[in-house]
Amino acid sequence: MVNKRISQADELLKACALDAFVFFHLPNIRYLSGFSGTDGALVVVRGEAGFLTDSRYTTQARQQVAADTIREYRVKVDGVLEFLAEKGAVRVGFEAETLSFATASELSAKGSAYEWVPVVREIKSLRCLKDESEIDALERAAALNAECFEEILAEIRPGARERDVALALEFALKRRGAEEKAFDFIVASGVRGALPHGVASSKIIAAGELVTIDLGCRLNGYHSDETVTLAVGDISPRLRELHDVVLEAHDRAIDRVRPGAALRDIDAAARQFISDRGFGDYFGHGTGHGLGLEVHEFPAVSTRSEEEAREGMVFTIEPGIYIPDVGGVRIEDTVLVTAGGCRRLTRIPKGFRTLPV
Numbered sequence: 001m002v003n004k005r006i007s008q009a010d011e012l013l014k015a016c017a018l019d020a021f022v023f024f025h026l027p028n029i030r031y032l033s034g035f036s037g038t039d040g041a042l043v044v045v046r047g048e049a050g051f052l053t054d055s056r057y058t059t060q061a062r063q064q065v066a067a068d069t070i071r072e073y074r075v076k077v078d079g080v081l082e083f084l085a086e087k088g089a090v091r092v093g094f095e096a097e098t099l100s101f102a103t104a105s106e107l108s109a110k111g112s113a114y115e116w117v118p119v120v121r122e123i124k125s126l127r128c129l130k131d132e133s134e135i136d137a138l139e140r141a142a143a144l145n146a147e148c149f150e151e152i153l154a155e156i157r158p159g160a161r162e163r164d165v166a167l168a169l170e171f172a173l174k175r176r177g178a179e180e181k182a183f184d185f186i187v188a189s190g191v192r193g194a195l196p197h198g199v200a201s202s203k204i205i206a207a208g209e210l211v212t213i214d215l216g217c218r219l220n221g222y223h224s225d226e227t228v229t230l231a232v233g234d235i236s237p238r239l240r241e242l243h244d245v246v247l248e249a250h251d252r253a254i255d256r257v258r259p260g261a262a263l264r265d266i267d268a269a270a271r272q273f274i275s276d277r278g279f280g281d282y283f284g285h286g287t288g289h290g291l292g293l294e295v296h297e298f299p300a301v302s303t304r305s306e307e308e309a310r311e312g313m314v315f316t317i318e319p320g321i322y323i324p325d326v327g328g329v330r331i332e333d334t335v336l337v338t339a340g341g342c343r344r345l346t347r348i349p350k351g352f353r354t355l356p357v
């Protein structure tokens with residue numbers, strides 16, 4: 001599988017008329033070579049891949065990495081330039097969006113003989129079509145979310161602190177094998193629901209409130225990401241309306257997902273419905289984002305998206321309504337684009353749900 005991916009990098013060289021490409025972004029390195037450590041570089045020169053790392057990682061690299069050469073460096077940029085010089089590369093591409101200015105400056109100062117070519121678009125789409133092994137990993141991470149959510153559901157009740165709900169979730173996920181939480185969980189109850197990124201606070205959950213919980217984990221390098229909004233006991237008709245509008249917007253966007261659908265239209269399906277129901281001013285973010293080795297990756301599902309959905313893409317659908325001093329609702333699922341439409345990878349039920357008080 002990984003060797004197939006190196007040849008994908010080779011296609012990238014051809015598409016951009018390059019002799020070589022230097023990868024510093026760890027998710028790209030992991031995708032192309034299998035390396036899961038936290039420091040290294042991958043250089044692909046016309047069909048040949050060289051993986052470079054420091055002494056902390058050479059043993060791990062020998063076990064994990066699919067590359068023609070594995071080398072140890074003392075100074076990363078020096079190692080990369082040495083490898084390029086040996087292979088006689090001239091036009092060298094780099095990841096323009098993620099490479100730090102410091103590293104880029106060092107490369108061009110020490111490697112002034114090379115023609116450095118910033119690449120954006122081709123790099124973004126490198127990991128966007130998931131293969132079977134990646135879909136399997138994403139499904140496992142999503143399954144873990146669902147198991148742990150059910151496990152801690154009883155903790156979400158009047159008198160519980162948001163932070164304690166988040167901690168219970170994190171504990172459950174790690175105990176069941178998650179490598180890490182995907183992000184700081186959002187547990188936003190009552191008026192805090194109006195904060196789209198309301199990371200769990202010391203607020204105490206009360207009866208009559210909605211609670212928005214956004215959770216995800218990392219398993220075998222791949223992430224899960226989903227959001228549930230629950231009612232704690234009876235809620236006001238206004239809050240119920242918010243929930244129903246967001247759920248319908250979420251369903252409408254998911255219904256639009258199929259190969260060839262413009263991502264902008266998928267966003268519009270949710271946005272238009274929310275705005276028709278009078279809440280357009282309260283939905284400020286994009287409808288979704290790609291998910292894989294990173295929690296937020298290409299493609300974005302937003303008003304500015306220019307791409308179409310393609311079979312194998314994985315992204316979230318997460319419309320929301322956030323009304324200051326009132327509360328908010330977000331409902332998020334992760335979907336895989338299939339030949340006939342899409343399949344939900346996340347499993348927590350998203351229908352309206354009232355927790356007992």
Ligand code: ZN
Nearest residue numbers: 214225226227
């Ligand atoms: Zn999320």
Ligand code: ZN
Nearest residue numbers: 225316318332
């Ligand atoms: Zn998300």
